[in-house]
Each structure stands twice: as structure tokens, then as C-alpha cells.
Amino acid sequence: MVDVDTQPGHGPSSPLRLRRASTAQLVADALREQILSGQLRSGAQCQELQLTAALGVSRNTLREGFQILIAERLLVREAHRGVFVRRLSAADVRDIYAVRRLLECAAVASPGAARGLPEMRVAVDDGHAAAARGDWYEVGGADVRFHLAITASVGSSRLDRTMRALFAELRLAFQLTPDARALHEPFLDRNRDLVTLVENGSADEAGAELARYLDEAENMLLSSLVRR
Amino acid sequence: MVDVDTQPGHGPSSPLRLRRASTAQLVADALREQILSGQLRSGAQCQELQLTAALGVSRNTLREGFQILIAERLLVREAHRGVFVRRLSAADVRDIYAVRRLLECAAVASPGAARGLPEMRVAVDDGHAAAARGDWYEVGGADVRFHLAITASVGSSRLDRTMRALFAELRLAFQLTPDARALHEPFLDRNRDLVTLVENGSADEAGAELARYLDEAENMLLSSLVRR
DNA sequence: CGGTATAGCTTGTTCAACAATCCAACAAGT
């Protein structure tokens, strides 16, 4: 699952300190789950009174939880109107892919890219396995893990967080498309090809291929969006 | 000033919609200002009762404001202990520079880098002007604007936000160094050189120079940190 | 001196109230 630990930056000192999550954090986790799994649809309103009842927390705590997801850009607040599940525009999708192109291509073409290979291979296999049993939602999950593995090779926790947040947002767009299969299937083999390129140390070629890859993915996603 | 509009993602439709900031947002803005200007020192505790009195807001609203800055990583919360101004470790600095190297080098070497030239030039001039009058704090501000101009050339609002947040965090480290001049002076001319390289369309050379640049900046910052 | 209870303070969470704002429905005027 894609989850973003926006919360308590590791306490200054202790690497071994058990901390139970705050209620607000639990609220955010629960809502994020609902959003990413599609149970809370894009554009849906999150009414305070209704959610306090459903989650069994107070209004103030719920609002603290909202703030977490607003910072993650999964929710948006409109003053005095309410909180809504973010609805991605075509411009948002283009913006996200612009970031992906810059970051992922740079990461995959960098010398350290090979460090991500083990996880990339796992994700590729997971994707094919999920496709074999027709679970296109999970294919999407495996695809996210594949691309996460690319940027994770840089070894920066901040970059990880950024990418996780970006993909969580992108999933909002995936949900708007009618045909998950058409969206993900073409990239199963291309992910495998990308692994091969990285294995062979063809840095520039991998970067170029990924750039084309992302362009096509963006166009597919965009064209499937305008249809509604 | 570096400010991150984590808040209300532009309302779904309207490009022309006036919105007053919520109190929680104002609280976050005020605290961010205090933190970045150094009045709230790194590591300092933000006591709820004290701040509610100082800001004239309720505890609940203050806590909503906290959440915003926690998401921006300027504050950290330790359960039942309190909220503190983030204190950057050496590992944090290295992490930040790893991201900067990837992003900025890719951006400056990309075809669209020239789009950022006007703002880059302004920032360079601002920096030299500030240096001439010995205002090293403002030299730091101009330097941030310079690097922001590089990534802004990509044209992604998400990338802008990410970089702004990154630089806000980095400023926490700047504050820990005793000698702002030593930290910033060497890069006044190198920024100028970078402008020239981009003007000439020497993409690869600009990327390589920026990589060296960031390595040195990182080392300087790190060595000035260990001293305390 | 080291360990442990105790007390005080701060944070975590809830609840209830009121103010500000939005929204839909209705009334009135052109």
C-alpha cells in the first residue's frame, strides 16, 4: 500500500523508541486507505459530523487528521464549504508527469541506479503475476512499486516521501479511468525491458526509454480522462 | 520569503475565487516566519499554552496550525513531550543535498533550462548587491531564489512546492552555522558562471558544474555543523 | 549512590457552545 509517513520525523535521539500513533494519524491512515482503494471517490465530500460518527472521534481530532491528508494533497479544503477528496485535472496529471520525467529519468540514468534492481525485479514479477490472474488494481500497485524502486536507488528518504505522495495523488487519476487493463498492460513488458537496460549499464538508453515510456503513459491517461 | 502554500489546492473550478486564510493557516504562516528568520531557534520547544497566549488563538486552532508545519517538516512532534522546531542532523543535510543534486542538475541540464534565465539573473544580481552591503542573510535568500529559478524552469507547481519546502528545511541548517559569509560568498560568482553556461546552451557542462558546486556546498555546510 | 514513588505539569482528546458562512428555497420586482 502506498502510505506516506508525513508524521513525526524520527525523534531527534532514539532509533529505538516505540510510539503509538496519535488518533489524528490513525484517522488520516483510515481515510487515506479509503481514498486510495476508491471507496471514497474523487470529488466526494467528507462531512465532519458524518465522519466523526463513523470513526468515533471528536470533531477536533478529525480536523487534525484532515490537515494531514490536505498536506498530502489527497484532500482539499474549501473555506466554509467543506473538505473534498481531491479531483485531479488534466493540468494536474501533466504536472505530475513533468515531475516524474525529471526525477525518474535522472534517477534511472544515474550511476547508482543498479542499487534498485532487486526491488525492481520483484515489482516486475509481481506485476506479471497479478496480470495473469486479472487483478489490474494490483498491477497498478506493482507498477507504483517498480517506479518507487527506481527513485529509491538514490537513497534519499525525502525523495522517497515525495514520490510516494506523488503516486498516491496519481492513483486518484487512475481511479477516473474506466479501463485499468488498457492503462497498465502495455507497461508490464516495458518495465522488464527497463530492468534489462539498467542491468547492462546502459544509463543513457534507460533514461531515454523511460522518457518515451512516461510520455506515452501520460497521453494514455489524459485521453482516457477527457472521455468523461 | 520562502513560503509553502500547502493549503487549499485551488478550488476545483474557479481561477478567480477570493479566499481568506483560515486562522490555522495564519498561525502556520506566523510560526514559519519566526522559524525561518531564526527567532524560533532550531530545537526550541513550542509550548501550546504559551503560544496560544502569544498568538491569541485557542489550543485547538494552534494544533491545526502545528500540523501544517509538521507536514512541511519545520516542526516535529514527540508524543506527550511536545512540538519542537526541527533540528537537522548531518544525515538530513546529506539527504537534502542528494535530492538537490538529482533535481537541480537534471533541471539545469534540460532543454528548457533557459526559461529560468531571467529570474536566475535577477537572483544573481540581488545576491551580489546584498553581499556588497554585508547582508549575508539576504545573500542566502537570493541564493535560494537562484536555485528555485533553476527548478522553476521545469514549469511544475509540484516541483516548486517540493523545492520550496526543501529550502525552508535547509535554512534550518544555515542557522546552525556560525559564519554565514563563509557559507555563501564562494557561490556568488559560481551562480554567475552557471548563468553563463546556461546562456551558452552548454547543458552537460552546466549540470556537471552544478554537481561539483553542490558537493562543495554540502561539505562546507557539514564541516561547519560538526563544530558544535 | 542508585532506584523508585509521588506530584505537577504538558499534551491528547473530547464535548458543547457560538459565530461566520454557505446554500437552497421562497418572495418580490421588472
Add this chain to the structure above:
DNA sequence: ACTTGTTGGATTGTTGAACAAGCTATACCG
């Protein structure tokens, strides 16, 4: 019919007070 007030109900924004839970330091005891 179409716009323009007006009004009332519902929702969000913010507050204050209360209590529970968890830290921290002091004082106490072996």
C-alpha cells in the same frame, strides 16, 4: 420567465473548559 433580495437551516470555523494519559523532576528510601 428572469433576475434580484431575503430568510432559515445546515455546515464549517473557532473557542473554552474539562478530563485522561504520559512525561519529568523532585523527594524519598534502601
